Amino acid sequence: MRPKGVFGVSVPGSGLGKGLAVTIKTLVTRSTTQQYPDVKPELPPRSRGVIALREENCTVCMLCARECPDWCIYIDSHKEEVVVPGAARPRQRNVLDQFDIDFSLCMYCGICIEVCPFDALFWSPEFEYAEHDIRNLLHNKDRLGEWMETVPPPQPHDHRGEPSKEEANAAKKSGAA
């Protein structure tokens, strides 16, 4: 059915007037075009651009590699003995040899970051790492470490949201004591 104009009567040619009104309104409205290569986009703080690695936090627990739906994380390590003075036996610790993420496979689900128990993986909003050769999308642990600089500080909690589990627990403990 045709839309009706004033008094239920559609005026012939009213559509032409509407067209003129829409275009002139758009003309005087500021365009929202982003001048991307000249002006960097303002990305929201939790943007999923690239995954950064803080190597010293990694314990080679392999959780990320195992949870990754695409199997795009490759980890290799060896064990080293650490002699602790005063201890009965030398301790063993894992040393990371290889930590690669293949961004040609990664689907940016962020499960590896969620699952990491030691805060070794972070989201960075950086996204300008396109390559001419797909093989160069395999970032090794040095390259992943470089992204750490671009990781934004954690966002403050929403002041009207639920308190974090740690906060709630602490409050409960202090209340009980």
Added chain:
Amino acid sequence: MLPGMQWLELALRVGAVTVAFLVLPLLVGQTEHKVMAHMQARLGPMYAGGFHGWAQLVADGVKFIQKEDITPRAADSPVFKLAPGVALIPYLLALAVIPLGPGDLVGEPLDIGLFFVLAIVGVGVVAVLMAAWSSANKYSLLGGLRAAAQLMGYELPFVLAAASVAMAAGTLSLPGIVEAWEPWWLIWQLPAAIVFFISGLAEIRRPPFDMPIADSELVFGYLTEYTGMRFAFFLLAEYVGIVVISALTATLFLGGWHGPMAESLGWLWMLLKTAAVAFVVIWLRVAWPRLREDQLQRLCWLVLVPVSLLQLVLTAAVRVAMVQS
């Protein structure tokens, strides 16, 4: 006057008209780039020349020069090559007789200026038919025939509307018409102004009257086979056409150089009025869809021609009443 002065003055006038012929269409074209972009919530050209892409059309021109100039093997070569020139020259001549300001500020003050302009703008159809027929391309030919039907039809209301003003002013000279113009003519000649503007749009085949080009149906109509500079000339002709139609509308119906301090600033008023009409031309292109071929003819013969005939009657009646009182 010294004999040498005459030639100097002539050279000056021809030079000024040529400069206007080359600069104003570029201004209109750049305005169209930007206005159309912003009406579509875009930014338009932003790079060429640095500041908001002001040199975009210069860059386009450089690109057109570099392109290969192709003449199809089956084409009628001399006619094919001549057509862009035939499209362009009439508008240059038309610009020469349109008054810019009071007094002698006109390329060539012709006594039958209006008659001359209407005749010479009608030559455009010849260029279109030449381009269409010589291209040896069925889409070109279809476009050309559409253009011929359109231009033949719209010539009539175009001329009748202009005749109304000529009758009101009692002269065919364009400076004379502007001289005789009074503000209340805006009401008196309003139907003629609207008819003249609409059929002027159809004359220069601007959207919503771009049936001859109709790129969704006819590739690019009579321009399909053109490349490089010849194509650029046709495009230039379209934009000079906008300038000419806008300037004519401003001269005949909007009072040309009339305005505050017309003696010294008349040229500015004329340019501003022309620019305002040109803006409307661009605006209509962005806002309105193309007419179908039958709608196009229907609008011409069933609306514009009767309205312009009624306007002629009205003009004559008011004129007779004025003379008798």
